[in-house]
Amino acid sequence: MVNAEFFAQQFLGNSIQNYCIFAAILLFGLLFKRIFSRLLSRLMFRLFMRIQTGADPKIFIDLLMRPVEVLILFVVVYLAINQLDYPLQEVIFRRSTLVNSLPSVFEITLIEIIDNVFLFLFIVSSFWIFLRIIDFIAYVFEYKATFSESKTDSQMVPFIKELSKILTIVFAVFVILGAVFKLNVATIIAGLGIGGIAVALAAQDTLQNLLGSFTIFADKPFVVGDLVRIDKFEGTIEKVGFRSTLIRTLDKTLVVIPNKKMVDSPLENLSLRNLRRMKFNIGLKYETPVDTMKKISTEIQNFVNNHPATSPDTLVSFDSFGESSLNIQVLYFIEIVDYNEYMHIREDINYRIMQIVTENGAGFAFPSQTVYNEYIGTKAE
Structure with missing residues (x-):
């Protein structure tokens, strides 16, 4: 009875029992989050068994360990905080409004702010896991490309990897705007149609370089590993990105050339010559x-x-x-x-x-001059 009364005591609006549950969940999660993250990573790896031929499962687990740990940590902290009732429910912001789409009194409580913060963290950590999965899939295809005779595979994999990660990040931003900030994503996308013209004009060079990269992949004037000469640079193609192409020169320096220039300028593919x-x-x-x-x-x-x-x-x-x-x-x-x-x-x-x-008894010539002096004498009388 004494123990029950002790745990029922209130402190800052919460019982000691609530604080003990809060501490227990937090301690348990911190102690075992690494084990849980490894188990969850192994479970997720089973979903990719079909494409992992020749790849090391350890690489997949190492890639996912950190973001999964972070996600588990956020879940544990959120569950622990939810054991506390007060003062999280009190209003910390109240404002009257005359906007028809909003209530006459707009209130924000601390628990709502915490929920939105953790929702934001959950979304970020989840998409972080997706990005790591993209890295693993790209690694698998890069590994398979080493056994292919075509160099196009080695060139396409990094490009598709970057494109997938960019699209994933853009999608994550829209998810955050809709789920966390309660914005109308459809309206935002529609508004981008108007603002996109201004953005396109401001980023004209970037768009030209992006189109240049697609032209390179379509026409295939070169692939990764080819020896090329463009402008005053001669070297080996190391990577074709969204904006630029990396060339390793014969002096072992790294030259970054915009894709627009790679497409518009005369380019010699020295690897394609047969003599x-x-x-x-x-x-x-x-x-x-x-x-x-x-x-x-x-x-x-x-x-x-x-x-x-x-x-x-x-x-x-x-x-x-x-x-x-x-x-x-x-x-x-x-x-x-x-x-x-x-x-x-x-x-x-x-x-x-x-x-x-x-x-043959001959010799190599070198620049030389032969000087002839003619002596003219005088007769003595």
């Missing part, structure tokens, strides 16, 4: 005999033609008389497109050309 053209001159000394020059030209042409990485249409010919050298032009095509392999093949051919020149 790499090499053209240069070999300058030999002027004292090199004609027969030696012919032999050097023939040996160079035979070597390059028989090289396994070149096409059999090499052209080596005596090109011109230079200011300080006899120029032999070498023109050939390398069939390897990869840049690193191309550089090694080019180096191998250059070394062999040097050997052919030296083995």
Whole structure:
């Protein structure tokens, strides 16, 4: 009887029993929220068993652990607060109004504010979970894209992922406006039709870049991993986003180019070419005999033609008389497109050309001048 009377005592409008229930719910939730969040994450993972082939379930659980914990925390705190009756029900705001759509006396209680705050937090944490689920689905498809021969899949997945997350965030905003702030979402959407014109004019460049991204995906002038040259930049495509494309240059710097420029500017897709053209001159000394020059030209042409990485249409010919050298032009095509392999093949051919020149007793010319002095003497008388 003593215990019952003790718990029935009132303090600030609530009994001690209510405060004990409040503390017990709060303590229980804080202690076990991590266990509950892991169990709930595993339960949600079962819904995605069909698309998780090859993916690690741990990744899904790690992605959802934090937002699920936050959601459980909000639920626990809300349930604990609901055990208290007073002074949460008292009016903290009252205003008379003459608007026909509202009552003559507009009142707001503390419990209504708390309900709206927690409703807002519930919606935010729930959509946070949806965003993490989108991340997981994108991860699965990115993993599957690694086994696909087409590079388009690797390019489309990040784009669709960003688009899905943006649409989810926009939908969450409308849900919050309707559920928390009690606004007419249909009226807001209708109003956007008028205001959308002003927004479109203000964000004209952004819209052009967005349309540029759709053009890139439709026409496919390049895909992620292609080596391209645009304007003064040459590098590998790393990512195609909503507004811009990321290019990793040969100097390993990251260049961000707006999609509008990627579509409107002349662009060379170097990965689509089937040959790499090499053209240069070999300058030999002027004292090199004609027969030696012919032999050097023939040996160079035979070597390059028989090289396994070149096409059999090499052209080596005596090109011109230079200011300080006899120029032999070498023109050939390398069939390897990869840049690193191309550089090694080019180096191998250059070394062999040097050997052919030296083995034939010739030498490479360098800029030089010959000065002739004529001595004119005088006869003594």
